[in-house]
Amino acid sequence: MALGRIIYRVLVLAATVFFVDSVANDANEDGNSHTSASVRNYGYLSLFNVSAEAARDAVRQLHRDFGIVDFQFYDAFYTYSQPVHPTKDSWISKPSGCFTKQPRVVHAATIKAYTDEIRKLPSGRGRSWMYVQSVAADESFSHHSKFLPYSNRDGTQVSWNGLDGNRCLYTYLLSRSWADHMVDLWAPAAVSLGFDGILQAPLAPLEASWMPARAFSELRWDPCVASRCHVKPFGAMLDFFVSAIRSGGRWVHWDQLGRVSDDAEQNALMARGIRDFLHAARQRLSSKFGLAQTFNFVDGFGWHESLYSGGRGSGTVEFPYWECWSDATEWIFWSLFNFSQEASDRSHARGHAVFARYPGPGCCGNPDSSPLDDLMWERWMRAASGCTSYLVLGDGDRHLVNEYFPSGKAMTDFERAAMTMAAREAGQIASRQCAHVSRAPHSSSSGLQLV
Numbered sequence: 001m002a003l004g005r006i007i008y009r010v011l012v013l014a015a016t017v018f019f020v021d022s023v024a025n026d027a028n029e030d031g032n033s034h035t036s037a038s039v040r041n042y043g044y045l046s047l048f049n050v051s052a053e054a055a056r057d058a059v060r061q062l063h064r065d066f067g068i069v070d071f072q073f074y075d076a077f078y079t080y081s082q083p084v085h086p087t088k089d090s091w092i093s094k095p096s097g098c099f100t101k102q103p104r105v106v107h108a109a110t111i112k113a114y115t116d117e118i119r120k121l122p123s124g125r126g127r128s129w130m131y132v133q134s135v136a137a138d139e140s141f142s143h144h145s146k147f148l149p150y151s152n153r154d155g156t157q158v159s160w161n162g163l164d165g166n167r168c169l170y171t172y173l174l175s176r177s178w179a180d181h182m183v184d185l186w187a188p189a190a191v192s193l194g195f196d197g198i199l200q201a202p203l204a205p206l207e208a209s210w211m212p213a214r215a216f217s218e219l220r221w222d223p224c225v226a227s228r229c230h231v232k233p234f235g236a237m238l239d240f241f242v243s244a245i246r247s248g249g250r251w252v253h254w255d256q257l258g259r260v261s262d263d264a265e266q267n268a269l270m271a272r273g274i275r276d277f278l279h280a281a282r283q284r285l286s287s288k289f290g291l292a293q294t295f296n297f298v299d300g301f302g303w304h305e306s307l308y309s310g311g312r313g314s315g316t317v318e319f320p321y322w323e324c325w326s327d328a329t330e331w332i333f334w335s336l337f338n339f340s341q342e343a344s345d346r347s348h349a350r351g352h353a354v355f356a357r358y359p360g361p362g363c364c365g366n367p368d369s370s371p372l373d374d375l376m377w378e379r380w381m382r383a384a385s386g387c388t389s390y391l392v393l394g395d396g397d398r399h400l401v402n403e404y405f406p407s408g409k410a411m412t413d414f415e416r417a418a419m420t421m422a423a424r425e426a427g428q429i430a431s432r433q434c435a436h437v438s439r440a441p442h443s444s445s446s447g448l449q450l451v
């Protein structure tokens with residue numbers, strides 16, 4: 001064990017024993033905790049069957065203790081083609097009904113309590129992002145014949161069955177016209193629920209037989225050679241089929257599959273589809289709904305620097321969001337997105353990015369030798385050193401384990417103390433070397449004003 005790690009453990013243990021209360025209370029109630037001064041930390045919410053009071057508490061806790069201002073609403077939607085239930089004010093989120101044995105109940109009132117509390121955060125910088133499946137629909141190609149489906153080798157559309165054998169979703173290629181369709185479908189609900197945008201959510205962990213390798217071997221495209229290109233596990237792969245809508249009002253997050261082929265032409269086609277989709281969606285979201293968007297660049301696939309303005313006004317995506325599944329792509333992320341004033345002589349010094357790599361053992365190419373709490377802490381601090389944010393905390397005081405957010409775990413006292421300390425230290429780093437971040441759009445009178 002490295003010396004730094006030992007020292008950190010001793011410090012955190014001491015904090016756990018002696019200072020937990022003072023650490024938690026140090027960030028003052030008006031929210032000007034040092035953790036939130038500069039970096040827009042990013043967390044998640046996945047519990048939608050809790051009381052309004054519990055929802056508000058969770059938001060305040062994440063903001064106060066960890067400086068979180070961007071909140072991803074994980075799988076809150078009703079079905080892949082219906083953001084909310086047409087008549088009822090609560091529903092079972094379709095992915096949970098299809099792919100897990102634990103159906104998740106979603107109450108519209110709970111979503112609204114979250115989005116309302118996020119808007120009220122004392123810093124005025126809070127934003128709600130609703131996750132939407134960008135490539136998925138309930139209906140098959142026969143209902144959507146003007147769009148291009150993802151096809152199997154035999155020409156049939158790529159689709160997924162649920163555990164009960166019934167068809168759950170069909171998939172479509174990202175394109176300009178699909179963007180228009182998806183925006184018109186999802187953005188009105190996002191606005192009415194008070195979201196600030198759309199965000200991606202991962203799906204249930206499934207047995208090995210559901211792993212994407214199998215699905216992709218049936219695609220018309222040649223599947224990747226396993227050792228050369230990573231394909232997300234099934235849950236995360238659905239993200240690819242998912243566009244994330246940031247519900248709550250102004251932002252949308254879209255998700256994707258990542259690179260699924262070794263064929264240059266196929267990859268170029270898919271990357272092109274992502275760009276076309278994002279340009280068209282951005283245009284429509286902003287002109288018709290006043291929303292912005294983010295997109296999950298899985299292992300960087302589909303990323304192009306022209307999509308982001310580096311904090312100078314509005315870009316096609318609000319900020320880069322990469323979900324990394326290996327050391328290799330993690331380090332590409334850090335080399336591209338270090339917004340520290342020392343590191344960045346570019347005009348990117350006001351930029352911001354979100355890094356996701358789930359810390360559970362067995363996930364994401366994580367080293368066997370590193371315990372989960374070390375990975376959380378190390379990645380949080382690494383993100384801070386580059387003025388970016390690490391997605392791992394949410395639901396009040398829980399942390400992610402893998403790409404299915406509801407399977408996150410409550411933090412232990414040790415973990416809570418470690419992460420509270422990390423957030424404080426990160427806040428100090430940020431105040432020294434990160435450019436100040438402006439307030440969220442809904443708190444200003446002059447329309448969109450991006451970080």
Ligand SMILES: *[C@@H]1O[C@H](CO)[C@@H](O)[C@H](O)[C@H]1NC(C)=O
Binds near residue numbers: 105
């Ligand atoms: C909410 O859902 C979770 C997961 O299904 C369940 O464990 C919990 O009991 C539910 N809580 C309420 C208040 O219904």
Ligand SMILES: *[C@@H]1O[C@H](CO)[C@@H](O)[C@H](O)[C@H]1NC(C)=O
Binds near residue numbers: 343385
């Ligand atoms: C970002 O750059 C700063 C300044 O050079 C450096 O100290 C820090 O370690 C870098 N962070 C990452 C994650 O690369």
